Amino acid sequence: MDTRSTTVPYGGEPRRAAPAAPHTRPGIRKPLPPRLFAVHGTNAETRWEALRGAGYLTPDGLFFVRNHTTTPLIDAAAWRLTLWGDGLDGGPVSYTYRDILGMPAETVTAFIECAGNGRRLYGEQQGEEAPGTPWRLGAVGVARWRGVRLATLLRRAGMSDRAVALMPRGLDDDYVEAGENLGRVRRPLPVAKALDDVLVAYEMNGRPLPPDHGHPARLVVPGWVGVASIKWLGDIEVSAEPLESPWSTRLYRMHGPGHPPGGGPPLTTVGVKSAFELPWPARFEAGREHLLRGRSWSGRGRVVRVEVSDDEGVSWRPVRLRDDRHPRGWVRWAFPWTPREPGGLRLLARATDETGAVQPGTAARNALGYAFDAVVRHPVVVT
């Protein structure tokens, strides 16, 4: 609740204040009220405290935005999705929006998370500052995506047995980094993953995709780093040879000491993560019971266990999980907590997924600050 929503001007009747000026940002179309988002350059981070009471799905108006440049406005009626390349038996094929809406549809509830989510914690928690968008934990969201399986589209387009790689590409502007034009956002996707569970989505939470999230169509690559889920999809090269782009060779790899020269393999599956639905820092009254809530997720599958600690990880107690229906989404959890005395402390949450993977105490340092999966020490002030 915005506490400024009523005013008593000059002793008159209380009235609703005029709606605040819409909080916008060049390049992002939707409003970005500071209560819901922290803005970083061309990107907007969801505030975790705003997820409290938001339900299982992240509402469109609260979903983080990661834009390399700006959100394009694309006319769905004029839009075409073209598949081309030497991995097709025939020539290029183009589909209209109507063609795609007419194909068998599927729905998946899945998170999309930026590979850089938690980057700021490399600095705050490990003393290993990394360059790039300083996300805390709000570069993740869960939506119900509806669309056509990429496998269906590839079959219709005549993909040959020789195809090994795809290169989906967005229709947004070229990305220029430090004066170098890297071209349009594109990243190779192995055929095996494409045929497994990738969706060409045109709906998010029951409505056409909003402009900022890829209208008219985007990929949804469940469990993988967000950059794989190309927005404003314009074309897909289907290749009989392996493909690469700066998003696979240079960006979205683990670089630096402890990693191979040139970096580790292109990042794919995201690790296990947890976050509290709390402001940073959070404030609580001592001696009272508070119901704490949070969410955990993993790219490898269902989260099966979450434990919390308020003594720096000396002791852990399991918390109750509220969801188990969406293996590619997140699980919500809650537990009652009574802080004893005033002072500062940190709340920790640690999740385990169905493969047995547990959040580590420290994330693997890397030059670009990707894949922060360590247990987060959430600062709390008790008064």
Ligand SMILES: Nc1nc2c(c(=O)[nH]1)N[C@H]1C(S)=C(S)[C@@H](COP(=O)(O)O)O[C@H]1N2
């Ligand atoms: N065309 C295009 N696709 C894109 C991007 C982009 O800038 N352009 N950003 C990627 C990255 S890095 C992420 S994390 C996700 C973010 O999706 P969202 O903005 O819908 O949350 O989109 C991916 N797809």
Ligand SMILES: [Mo]
């Ligand atoms: Mo990302």
